Amino acid sequence: MKLRHAVIAAVLGSSFLSTAQAALFDFSFAFSNGAIGFSGGTLTGIVRGLTDNATSAASSVEITGNSAGFGLGEYVGNPNKNSWTMVGGAITGFDFRVLGTFNSTPDVTCCTLILISADSFFGLNQNPSGAGFRSGGPAPVFSRLQTSVPEPDMFWLLGASALGIGASMRQSRRSSPAAHRA
Numbered sequence: 531m532k533l534r535h536a537v538i539a540a541v542l543g544s545s546f547l548s549t550a551q552a553a554l555f556d557f558s559f560a561f562s563n564g565a566i567g568f569s570g571g572t573l574t575g576i577v578r579g580l581t582d583n584a585t586s587a588a589s590s591v592e593i594t595g596n597s598a599g600f601g602l603g604e605y606v607g608n609p610n611k612n613s614w615t616m617v618g619g620a621i622t623g624f625d626f627r628v629l630g631t632f633n634s635t636p637d638v639t640c641c642t643l644i645l646i647s648a649d650s651f652f653g654l655n656q657n658p659s660g661a662g663f664r665s666g667g668p669a670p671v672f673s674r675l676q677t678s679v680p681e682p683d684m685f686w687l688l689g690a691s692a693l694g695i696g697a698s699m700r701q702s703r704r705s706s707p708a709a710h711r712a
Contacts, residue, residue: 554579554589556675557621563598564667565642565653571598573654576675580616587612591626593643593654600641601654607637611646621672623647630658645670 556578563571573596579589591605591612605628606612615623626645633639642660644651652670655662 553582555582555616555619556580557672558675559670559672561652561670562667563596563653564651564664565655566662566664568598568653568655569667571596573597577614577621577672580614580621582616582619585613585615585623588614588626591628591643591645593638596654600656601638601643603638604636605633605638605643607633619674627660629660 556576557580558574558576560572560574563569563573573593575591575593575595577588577591580586588606591609593602593605596602605626607628610627610629610632611625613623613625614621624645624647626643628638628643630639630641640656640658642655642657642663644653644660644663646652647669650667650669651663652667653663
Protein backbone atom coordinates (compact mmCIF):
# COMPACT_ATOMS: atom_id res chain seq x y z
CA MET A 531 0.00 0.00 0.00
CA LYS A 532 2.80 2.41 0.90
CA LEU A 533 4.57 1.74 -2.37
CA ARG A 534 1.39 2.43 -4.32
CA HIS A 535 0.98 5.81 -2.56
CA ALA A 536 4.61 6.71 -3.23
CA VAL A 537 4.18 5.87 -6.93
CA ILE A 538 1.01 7.94 -7.12
CA ALA A 539 2.79 10.85 -5.41
CA ALA A 540 5.68 10.62 -7.84
CA VAL A 541 3.32 10.58 -10.84
CA LEU A 542 1.37 13.53 -9.47
CA GLY A 543 4.61 15.36 -8.73
CA SER A 544 5.84 14.84 -12.26
CA SER A 545 2.69 16.51 -13.57
CA PHE A 546 3.91 19.73 -11.94
CA LEU A 547 7.11 19.67 -13.94
CA SER A 548 7.13 22.34 -16.57
CA THR A 549 8.21 21.32 -20.01
CA ALA A 550 11.96 21.83 -20.25
CA GLN A 551 12.71 24.64 -22.65
CA ALA A 552 15.57 24.39 -25.05
CA ALA A 553 18.49 26.46 -23.88
CA LEU A 554 18.88 29.70 -25.79
CA PHE A 555 22.31 31.09 -26.59
CA ASP A 556 23.66 34.60 -27.07
CA PHE A 557 26.70 35.63 -29.11
CA SER A 558 28.75 38.78 -29.37
CA PHE A 559 30.13 39.61 -32.80
CA ALA A 560 32.56 41.94 -34.50
CA PHE A 561 33.33 42.56 -38.16
CA SER A 562 34.72 45.10 -40.59
CA ASN A 563 31.92 47.01 -42.28
CA GLY A 564 31.51 45.96 -45.92
CA ALA A 565 28.96 48.62 -46.86
CA ILE A 566 30.01 50.91 -49.71
CA GLY A 567 31.48 54.11 -48.33
CA PHE A 568 32.04 52.62 -44.88
CA SER A 569 34.68 49.99 -45.60
CA GLY A 570 37.17 49.51 -42.82
CA GLY A 571 34.94 50.61 -39.97
CA THR A 572 34.43 48.17 -37.14
CA LEU A 573 31.02 47.01 -35.96
CA THR A 574 30.24 45.11 -32.77
CA GLY A 575 27.00 43.66 -31.55
CA ILE A 576 25.04 40.90 -29.89
CA VAL A 577 22.79 38.17 -31.30
CA ARG A 578 20.37 36.76 -28.71
CA GLY A 579 18.07 33.79 -28.43
CA LEU A 580 19.56 31.14 -30.73
CA THR A 581 18.82 27.44 -30.38
CA ASP A 582 21.66 24.90 -30.63
CA ASN A 583 21.58 22.24 -33.35
CA ALA A 584 18.82 24.08 -35.18
CA THR A 585 18.06 26.87 -37.60
CA SER A 586 16.03 29.52 -35.81
CA ALA A 587 15.29 33.23 -35.71
CA ALA A 588 17.24 35.43 -33.31
CA SER A 589 15.13 37.14 -30.68
CA SER A 590 17.44 40.16 -30.81
CA VAL A 591 20.21 41.50 -33.04
CA GLU A 592 21.76 44.66 -31.72
CA ILE A 593 24.61 46.85 -32.94
CA THR A 594 26.43 47.96 -29.79
CA GLY A 595 29.39 49.73 -31.37
CA ASN A 596 30.29 51.34 -34.70
CA SER A 597 33.53 53.19 -35.31
CA ALA A 598 31.64 55.36 -37.83
CA GLY A 599 29.19 56.37 -35.09
CA PHE A 600 25.78 55.52 -36.51
CA GLY A 601 23.13 52.82 -36.44
CA LEU A 602 23.43 51.72 -32.84
CA GLY A 603 20.49 49.78 -31.44
CA GLU A 604 18.08 46.92 -32.03
CA TYR A 605 17.41 45.56 -35.54
CA VAL A 606 14.98 42.67 -35.12
CA GLY A 607 11.84 44.83 -35.34
CA ASN A 608 10.74 43.74 -38.80
CA PRO A 609 13.50 41.80 -40.54
CA ASN A 610 13.29 40.72 -44.17
CA LYS A 611 15.28 37.61 -43.17
CA ASN A 612 16.19 36.29 -39.73
CA SER A 613 17.71 32.84 -40.03
CA TRP A 614 20.61 31.59 -37.88
CA THR A 615 22.03 28.06 -37.90
CA MET A 616 23.81 26.88 -34.79
CA VAL A 617 25.55 23.50 -34.53
CA GLY A 618 27.52 22.24 -31.56
CA GLY A 619 27.42 25.58 -29.78
CA ALA A 620 28.72 27.60 -32.76
CA ILE A 621 27.02 29.71 -35.42
CA THR A 622 27.59 27.94 -38.74
CA GLY A 623 25.36 30.00 -41.04
CA PHE A 624 23.24 33.13 -41.03
CA ASP A 625 20.99 35.22 -43.24
CA PHE A 626 19.87 38.39 -41.50
CA ARG A 627 18.56 41.40 -43.44
CA VAL A 628 16.83 44.45 -42.03
CA LEU A 629 15.85 47.54 -43.97
CA GLY A 630 15.33 50.33 -41.45
CA THR A 631 12.35 51.68 -43.39
CA PHE A 632 10.35 48.62 -42.27
CA ASN A 633 11.18 49.06 -38.59
CA SER A 634 9.41 51.32 -36.18
CA THR A 635 10.93 53.01 -33.15
CA PRO A 636 12.42 52.08 -30.75
CA ASP A 637 14.07 49.72 -33.27
CA VAL A 638 16.62 51.31 -35.59
CA THR A 639 14.96 53.04 -38.58
CA CYS A 640 17.92 54.98 -40.03
CA CYS A 641 19.94 52.15 -41.47
CA THR A 642 20.16 48.80 -43.21
CA LEU A 643 21.95 45.86 -41.59
CA ILE A 644 22.83 42.85 -43.70
CA LEU A 645 24.66 39.72 -42.51
CA ILE A 646 24.67 36.86 -45.04
CA SER A 647 27.20 34.09 -44.61
CA ALA A 648 26.56 32.37 -47.97
CA ASP A 649 27.15 35.54 -50.03
CA SER A 650 29.77 37.15 -47.76
CA PHE A 651 27.66 40.28 -47.26
CA PHE A 652 28.40 41.94 -43.94
CA GLY A 653 27.55 45.57 -43.46
CA LEU A 654 25.64 48.46 -41.98
CA ASN A 655 24.66 51.37 -44.21
CA GLN A 656 22.98 54.68 -43.42
CA ASN A 657 20.56 54.12 -46.29
CA PRO A 658 17.39 52.69 -44.69
CA SER A 659 16.10 51.28 -48.01
CA GLY A 660 18.90 48.74 -48.54
CA ALA A 661 21.14 50.36 -51.15
CA GLY A 662 24.93 50.45 -50.93
CA PHE A 663 26.08 46.88 -50.34
CA ARG A 664 28.62 44.61 -51.95
CA SER A 665 30.05 41.25 -51.01
CA GLY A 666 33.42 40.88 -49.43
CA GLY A 667 35.29 41.60 -46.27
CA PRO A 668 36.19 39.32 -43.42
CA ALA A 669 33.31 37.38 -41.90
CA PRO A 670 31.99 38.34 -38.48
CA VAL A 671 33.67 36.67 -35.54
CA PHE A 672 31.08 35.25 -33.15
CA SER A 673 31.85 34.53 -29.47
CA ARG A 674 29.32 32.72 -27.34
CA LEU A 675 28.29 34.65 -24.24
CA GLN A 676 27.66 32.91 -20.94
CA THR A 677 23.96 32.88 -20.27
CA SER A 678 22.04 31.41 -17.40
CA VAL A 679 20.27 28.17 -18.18
CA PRO A 680 16.95 27.66 -16.44
CA GLU A 681 17.10 24.94 -13.79
CA PRO A 682 14.67 22.06 -14.25
CA ASP A 683 11.72 22.23 -11.91
CA MET A 684 12.94 19.24 -9.94
CA PHE A 685 11.90 20.87 -6.69
CA TRP A 686 8.24 20.50 -7.69
CA LEU A 687 8.77 16.77 -8.11
CA LEU A 688 10.64 16.44 -4.83
CA GLY A 689 8.09 18.52 -2.94
CA ALA A 690 5.10 16.69 -4.37
CA SER A 691 6.75 13.34 -3.70
CA ALA A 692 7.49 14.31 -0.09
CA LEU A 693 3.87 15.40 0.39
CA GLY A 694 2.63 12.16 -1.14
CA ILE A 695 4.88 10.02 1.02
CA GLY A 696 3.87 11.99 4.11
CA ALA A 697 0.20 11.54 3.23
CA SER A 698 0.65 7.82 2.68
CA MET A 699 2.47 7.48 6.02
CA ARG A 700 -0.33 9.38 7.77
CA GLN A 701 -2.90 7.18 6.03
CA SER A 702 -1.05 4.03 7.09
CA ARG A 703 -0.93 5.24 10.71
CA ARG A 704 -4.69 5.90 10.63
CA SER A 705 -5.43 2.52 9.11
CA SER A 706 -3.09 0.60 11.44
CA PRO A 707 -5.41 0.65 14.51
CA ALA A 708 -8.31 -0.42 12.31
CA ALA A 709 -6.27 -3.27 10.89
CA HIS A 710 -5.36 -4.43 14.41
CA ARG A 711 -9.01 -4.39 15.53
CA ALA A 712 -10.15 -6.61 12.70
